[in-house]
Amino acid sequence: MDELFSPEKLSTYTDRGIDLLMQFGPQLVLAIVVLIIGLWLINRLVKVMARGMERSKMEPTLSRFLQSLVGIGLKVLLLISVASMVGIATTSFIAVLGAAGLAVGLALQGSLANFAGGALILMFRPYKVGDYITAQGVSGTVTDIQIFNTILTTPDNVRIIVPNGAMSNGIITNYSAEQTRRLDFVFNIGYTDNVEKSRDIIMNILKSEERIFSDPEPQVLLSNLGDNAVDLTVRTWVNATDYWPLKFALTEKVKAAFDREGISIPFPQRDIHIYQHTS
DSSP states (O other), rough: TTTTSHHHHHHHHHHHHHHHHHHHHHHHHHHHHHHHHHHHHHHHHHHHHHHHHHHOOOOOHHHHHHHHHHHHHHHHHHHHHHHHHHEEEEOHHHHHHHHHHHHHHHHHHHHHHHHHHHHHHHHHHHOOOEEHOOOOOOOEEEEEEOOOEEEEEEETSOOEEEEEEHHSSSSSSETTTSSSEEEEEEEOOOSSSOOHHHHHHHHHHHOTTTTSSSOOOOOOEEEEEEOEEEEEEEEEEEEEGGGHHHHHHHHHHHHHHHHHHOOOOOOOOOOOOOOOOOO
């Protein structure tokens, strides 16, 4: 034990330590400097990226995710570079990291497709929170756009979760994208009823409603002569937010006015003729 700490051994250890320090010291110091400067530059880059995304009004969810992704990726590359500077072999590490990434990618194909779809939706904005849409066979108001899923709420307050991969590759009908919509009705009257009188009744109701646009002017058109009724098609333009309230209100008003004026609303019927043959 005393031989390990004899003056000769201590002198040997000191000389070796000095040699190692002289050999690897500059590389270690340089690696530490590169690490500190690299981390500072990465943080600055992420902040500049965040300001640019904020000015471009990018969706906050996508902005935060991209900032995190870029920051983590650059830091991993920085650590690999610093490790190689101090003499650590990184070839095997990079190969293992690549293989692990490939395995994870194959295992999470569906999730990655949803992630890519979410990124596309947040970037190109075919719909936004608050829009009423129909997609993938379901309809509802968009309450949240996550990176993997879109959350819809139906009018009867049922939550629907739709994967973004399917949303980005399917047909989306956005009823809230435009500020105005055309409101269409079809009212049926009997063949014995006066068409002009019926048209005037409907037009008076439309003109009395302030929420209906005067330009384009509302139209009441005779659109079809059916088996049991004459069809009057009504076309009028309204604000998108007034679409459903007006649809219900006008239907009720027209029905009440027809009843007051004696305009019939026919229902399907058949005439049966019975012939009696005498032998």
